[in-house]
Amino acid sequence: MYRVLIVDDEPEIRQGLKLKVNWEKLGFLIAGEAGNGAEAMAMLAEKAFDIVITDMNMPLMNGVSLLEACEMRYPELRLLVITGYEDIQYAKAAVRHQARDFMLKPVARDELSEALTRLRKELDDERTEKNEASAMQWRLSQYYKEMKEQYIVQLVKENFAHERERLERAKLFQLGEWDACPVRFLTVGLRPLAYNDNQPAQDRSPEKMHLPFELVCRESLSAYGESANLFRDSSYPGLVHIISILDDKELALLTESLKRNVSAYIGMEPFIGIGHSVMGLKHWSEGYMSALLTWNLADRGMHDAARGAAEGQAALSEDTVKVLRSCVQRGDIASFECTLRRELEEAFQISRSRFTKVIFQLYLMLEALAHATRAALEDGEQLWLRPEKVLGLDSVDKASGFLMPIACRIADRHHASEERGESSLIEAVRQYIDENYMIDLNLSMIAERFNYHPSYFSELFKAKAGKTFIQYVTDVRMKQATRLLEETELSLWDIAELTGFSNASYFSSKFKRVYGLSPSEYRQKRPE
Template sequence: MRKVIITDDEIQVRKGLRFKVDWEVEGFEIVAEASNGQEALELLKNIDVDLIITDMRMPIMDGVELAKRCYEQYPHVKLIVLSGYSDFDYVRGSMKEGVRDYLLKPVAPDELEEALRRIRKEIEEEKKSQIESDRMRQLVHSHLQQVQEQYFLQLVKGEWLQLGMVKERLLQLQLEELADENVTVQFATVEIRESEDNPNRLKELWLPFQMLCKEIAKEHEGTYSFYDPSYTNMVQFLQLLDSKTPEQTPNLVKSIQEKVKKYLNLETVIGIGNVVKGLEEFRNGYISSLLSWSQSQLGGQSQVIDETAAREAVFDFSPDFERKLTNAIENVDIEMFKENLNNVLGGAKAQSVLSFTFVANRVLFLLGSLVKKYDTETKDIQNTIWNCQQSIWELNSQNRVIEFLIQLAQLIVEKVRLARFSNSKLIESIRHYLDEHYANEISLTSLSKLFHINSAYLSETFKHQVGQNFSDYLVHLRMEKAKHFLKDQQLKIIDVANLVGFSNSGYFSTVFKKHFGQTPVEFRKSELS
């Protein structure tokens, strides 16, 4: 039902209008009355209205002034102005200010019905057009946003090839502000909880929660949300910080808690991470937000835990140490992995519980990225990752955490060993990696270094297993992705080029035409026909 406000300074006229037509049959519902334009405007602050029927002459604020104010403040609201014959020219002149129709007093029922039907049709057409426009905007945004979110996860968990490549990819994904080498950010981990301990309700509201987080991120400049599948019922926020606006994070946290409570009636537990500077520190900032969250109390009450404790901790996890662990796994040397792990986490080395937890999480993240890299996420590995996460969050058994990390490393080493001796498994892992990172600048040389394989051997093996050489396979993969994006009419050609890893739209068009025999523009037109 479309909602209507009747505005007239004479109560008898308002009552008369109620009985002129069958409002329900015409698809309208009278939700309020006002005696002048000012009262109508006050009502609009609290009621979502489609139509106002207003008298021309009223005290305080007349119908034409009301129409002008509505046009400025509530442009979607339609107006019908009632007037005497002598005011005809004045009312007609006011129609450019948002008045959709006028009726002479006394109002004839059939004329009112006709006016209502015209306006109902107009409202329906506008809403249909708005829905389609919103759908297209959402589709465009979701394509870009989906790729952005996937890349955020790579930034905080994946293995980087080169910092320069990361910056170039950020530019392609319209994330220029993150590509600054001095970028300062803060992560926040947001978990939803149900005060009545109803896990089914959390499952039902999971998607609405994700969508709400995206809307909240849009409202806060320089803020992005993304989802890490490793953590249930959680959404992560990345916020660029500006020294001129120190209240950014408190404002974001307040908005999250208020809106999740208002729209979903759920409690939120928010862990705020360390402020970090530079892309290389994103992973540390992300983990510190998880550590803050891990200090929350059990139960359904809302909580905010900041990074104060984590800021004081000393985290012994250098890039050199990370490389040693990675090399041990990829060289299938479990003893070397144990030795390096114990050097940092084991023995009698003095360290805080928080520092131990941070390093353990970094190791777990590293192992998780290797699982993803080699596409080895079996049920045993998933269970071991879960057990390891739980033991870390319990913060009560150092040896148990180390045991789980070694157990997970052993499972991964066996998968890597299998890949080393099985060309099909190796190429399967590489194809999985390419499917995840197809838009990055990837060469045969960089892949061979990443997977610790001779580049000539990799080239020969890849062509034998796949039936295409590496470069042709990568181009085909990018072009198939491009076809998917080109079906979205709202994306520009340069946007599509950037999404699939091309910084130059001209070169992208050339490659696309060579691959499919038509330009991206021609392909898009053919999809419409």
């Protein structure tokens, strides 16, 4: 609804205008009335209006002075003049101060309705333009980029209990349409070039050059817009990853650009692993894994394995991975080892390439579980740091001997967490809310995710967290909202969407209830 202020010194005229048309149906709300220009200016200073409908001949401050003041102080305001005086000077003043219409009393119903309809279209077009500009600013903001990258990492490494949850967040980050597109992942890392005596290799090691390396990769991707997105995974600090919907020709151009730019500006050769094409958000983890496998295997004496990783499907089926993951989480190490050895033996009989691929897929599954349970891996257990180690795992016994200790440590960590009982559960719930506050969260959904009855979960959460589920979610969202108000110029609509509120109006009312100020007032009073 657009807010309208009616200004006329005759109350019956103001009442007549209010009854003349169906304002609500036309998209307007009569939000204020004033008896002269001075009263109108006072109201404009207190409240926001979109349209001022004014008479011209009024005491204290007439319509001409009001138009002049509005043009100076509120240039975005739409002005509509309705007067009983057919005076050329009034008409000239209305035109000079950019009034949208000049009508004589008594105003016909159709004439007023047509004028308001034109104003409504003009305001709608302006709002659409502003929203698009604001959305562009939001998409370009660093905060948006960081959150989008975090979401991609979460999407390729974690399981989503509900498909709706996955799609909601994908749409928020302009990735909803990618669900129906074939995508490919790239993993990019550095290796030193040959150095002369005046430039020791240790001064420009991959570890020391990871930041400029990332910046050069981002710059190389800028030519491809939203068709290719770079992200970092904290599990692999020396690598950058790219997800793209580019076709084969464009992808080849991108890889050549990356190699050329990194070599020219960093003085090192990038090595790029390209995964096989996957379709659908729920299969992105598979595409990501194939890129990691390709990067780890290729150019290390395992070219056939690398080609196998980049083509076809994963070596282990999704059902097998689920069984193995469940065994570790339940602490059923005997069943895990039995399934593990069976899969390794089958792969060993097929080919060395298949065997190596299974080892990496099992390792990546365990690494994701280690991250979830916060079980630290030793340097010697991190294959991405020591990809050549897989060359030594040339038998089922050796591969099992490498993977089993990792699985046992994760199972022990998971068991220790379970022994902490409900406190550990609430800690996990709070972490989930902290990471997913921007989507639609409700008590029933969270209770189902953590296998509790909603009523019992509600009481348990309040007892352990010291506040209700709704209060906790609101606190988390408000904390993020204040951060956005302080650090960005995003519109209230963007902030509401980003922090999980259904619309800007609800967000504003909730914010004022919590802080005693509207979001706009809070932003104006933020510390410099």
